[in-house]
Amino acid sequence: NAGVTQTPKFQVLKTGQSMTLQCAQDMNHNSMYWYRQDPGMGLRLIYYSASEGTTDKGEVPNGYNVSRLNKREFSLRLESAAPSQTSVYFCASSEGVVKNEKLFFGSGTQLSVL
Amino acid sequence: EDQVTQSPEALRLQEGESSSLNCSYTVSGLRGLFWYRQDPGKGPEFLFTLYSAGEEKEKERLKATLTKKESFLHITAPKPEDSATYLCAVHLLNSNSGYALNFGKGTSLLVTP
Numbered sequence: 001n002a003g004v005t006q007t008p009k010f011q012v013l014k015t016g017q018s019m020t021l022q023c024a025q026d027m028n029h030n031s032m033y034w035y036r037q038d039p040g041m042g043l044r045l046i047y048y049s050a051s052e053g054t055t056d057k058g059e060v061p062n063g064y065n066v067s068r069l070n071k072r073e074f075s076l077r078l079e080s081a082a083p084s085q086t087s088v089y090f091c092a093s094s095e096g097v098v099k100n101e102k103l104f105f106g107s108g109t110q111l112s113v114l
Numbered sequence: 115e116d117q118v119t120q121s122p123e124a125l126r127l128q129e130g131e132s133s134s135l136n137c138s139y140t141v142s143g144l145r146g147l148f149w150y151r152q153d154p155g156k157g158p159e160f161l162f163t164l165y166s167a168g169e170e171k172e173k174e175r176l177k178a179t180l181t182k183k184e185s186f187l188h189i190t191a192p193k194p195e196d197s198a199t200y201l202c203a204v205h206l207l208n209s210n211s212g213y214a215l216n217f218g219k220g221t222s223l224l225v226t227p
Contacts, residue, residue: 004157042118043158043201043217090157102148103215105157 002026006091006106013081013113021076021109023091031094032074033058033103034066036087043090049074050096081113117141120202120218127225130191135221137202138184145205147185149178152199152220161187161200192225199223 007022025032033048045058047066055066063085065077074093078085088110092103121136137147146165150158162171164180171178175196177188187200202218 040219042219043203045215092157102160102163103158104160107155107157 004091004093004104004106006089006109008109009107010110011112013078013111015082015113017081018077018079019081020078021089021091021111022073023075023106024073025091025093025104026072027093027104028071029093029104030071030096032068033092033094034064034074034076035090035092036060037090037108038087046076046089081111083113085111086113087111117216118202118204118218120200120221122221123219124222125224127189127192127223129193129225129227132188132190132192134189135187135200135223136184137187137218139204140183141204141216147180148203148205148215149185149187150201150203152201158201189223192223194225194227197223197225 004025011019013019030051034046035043036046037043044060046060046064047055047058049055049068052068052071055068067075069075088108090108091106094103117140119138127133146163148163149161151161152158162178164178164185167180167182169180175190175192179186189196199220199222201220203215205215
């Protein structure tokens with residue numbers, strides 16, 4: 001059972017470079033999310049997609065864009081990477097956002113911006 | 115001001131030594147409180163959801179309880195494989211973003227043989 005798959009697992013960027021983090025889920029979930037995890041900060045919501053065709057900002061959206069490509073896939077793009085975006089990024093999915101459904105997380109992408 | 119506070123930040127137990135982790139929250143309009151387990155290099159894994167004060171849920175050596183202002187994760191006779199970071203999160207009734215799962219910073223648990 002694949003669950004939530006994220007690629008790549010590791011990435012090193014130079015300041016100003018762009019990249020896209022990919023996420024796919026095979027559980028037929030409606031909702032998908034991007035979080036970042038920093039030491040001493042906990043998990044913080046970047047963007048989420050309640051359903052296919054919709055996206056909304058979370059707590060820390062600046063510097064990021066997202067695309068809900070279809071029901072399975074939700075990508076996160078850094079247009080011009082900054083050192084402050086060095087973090088571990090997690091994608092998650094759930095059946096929905098309304099009924100408190102539990103989140104299923106991917107294994108994360110460790111991103112370093114030099 | 116943090117809305118979700120977990121304590122202690124780190125806890126070291128000997129195998130078989132029971133203890134509790136605390137999650138206190140200052141938000142109003144709580145829609146649910148979640149506990150997750152996170153192993154190094156992996157994403158969080160769901161453990162429990164609690165919705166109302168007085169509710170309890172159990173899974174193996176873990177038992178989660180909820181009051182109006184805090185939740186406890188009780189670990190009974192822990193084993194080394196229980197070593198992990200335990201995360202607490204609250205689901206807010208009202209949020210500028212429409213939906214928000216607010217995570218605490220976690221408690222890092224180490225169980226030694």
